[in-house]
Amino acid sequence: MSKNLMMSVTTAKRKEQETVTENLHSKTFLSWMNSQFSHKNFPLLDPSKDLFSQLSDGVFLCRLMEALYGKKVVGKVKENATTEIQKLENVSLAIDFLKSQKVNVTVSSKDIVDGNRKLTLGLVWRLVLDHNLLDPSQASEDLSIVQRNKQAKANLLAFCQKQVSPYGVKVEDLTNSWYDGRAFCALVHSIDSSLLDWNKVQQGNDAQNLKTAFDAAEKLGIHKMLDVEDMIQSDLDAKPDEKCIMTYLSEFPPIFFERLQKASFIFNSFFSLLIKTQKNEQSDQEELKRRELLLSQKSKEEEDKQRTEIERHRNEQRN
Secondary structure: OOHHHHHHHHHHHHHHHHHHHHHHHHHHHHHHHHHHHHHOOOOOOOOOOOHHHHHOOOHHHHHHHHHHHOOOOOOOOOOOOOOHHHHHHHHHHHHHHHHHOOOOOOOOHHHHHOOOHHHHHHHHHHHHHHHHHOOOOOOOOOOOHHHHHHHHHHHHHHHHHHHHHHHOOOOOOOOHHHOOOHHHHHHHHHHOOOOOOHHHOOOOOHHHHHHHHHHHHHHOOOOOOOOHHHHOOOOHHHOOOHHHHHHHHOOHHHHHHHHHHHHHHHHHHHHHHHHHHHHHHHHHHHHHHHHHHHHHHHHHHHHHHHHHHHHHHHHHHHO
16 A cells, blocks of 8 residues: 555544544533523423534624523524625624634634634533633633543542542542443532432443433433443543543533532521520510519518518517
8 A cells, every 4th residue: 555545544533532522522512502502491402413504603602601601692693694795693692702702713614604613612512611611710711622532531530539439439530430330420429319229320231320310310400422432432532531521521520519508508507596496485584584673572572561461560560
């Protein structure tokens, strides 16, 4: 085989792998976006249609800004954009909004309208990182893409390791440690133990473990962003990669901390009520003692008065 032919074959294989990876990313990112839309009761993207064509008119991107940041873009969104100019104007509204939020956007409106797969996926990935995996200081526009990814990965890995460590499940990364489903089950169980029976989670039963975890996570409000069939692929290159798994896992920390906050609020409310009740009981006891003291004093006064009257009467008889 000639050198040129070998290079052509290598290039073709690389492009084929890039397409497989992009398809996995687009499927996961579409589900992630629909998860954000569902929280706001916004219209959803159609999973059966191409993600890039659905984002190209800018309408869904503008809705995504509102879903993530709780603010509408500045300007009128053309809901039925058909011409390229209208689509460019819509996408520009979304990009300008991100810039106003100090997000360093490197993609252009034309890239999105033209359906540039790599750059469009890069924009969505940036939103995933900033929304769930980085705190405001870490989401600074001064961070490079490599630094941003590294910090987000460290944050998420630390969270997952802390959650699953009591279950004896080793989580050493955000890829291979998750393919058998046990880590997912442990993570769900750590947040709500009523959603699955941990004793039924078995090593070597990957497909069932994954299905159990994804079904249970859905009850937490986490959309199914990963397919069991993809996760158990024998070809490692065909499995969801780190970005796919991180995108799905990124939904867990907010739910965990939200539940923790609610539990803390309930505890604090109960504790406050308990203190208030104890104070009321203490006040009641003090009032009772006060009344008893007054009654005792009144009785003593009556006795003294009676004695004085008797003594006066005796003196009168003597005289």
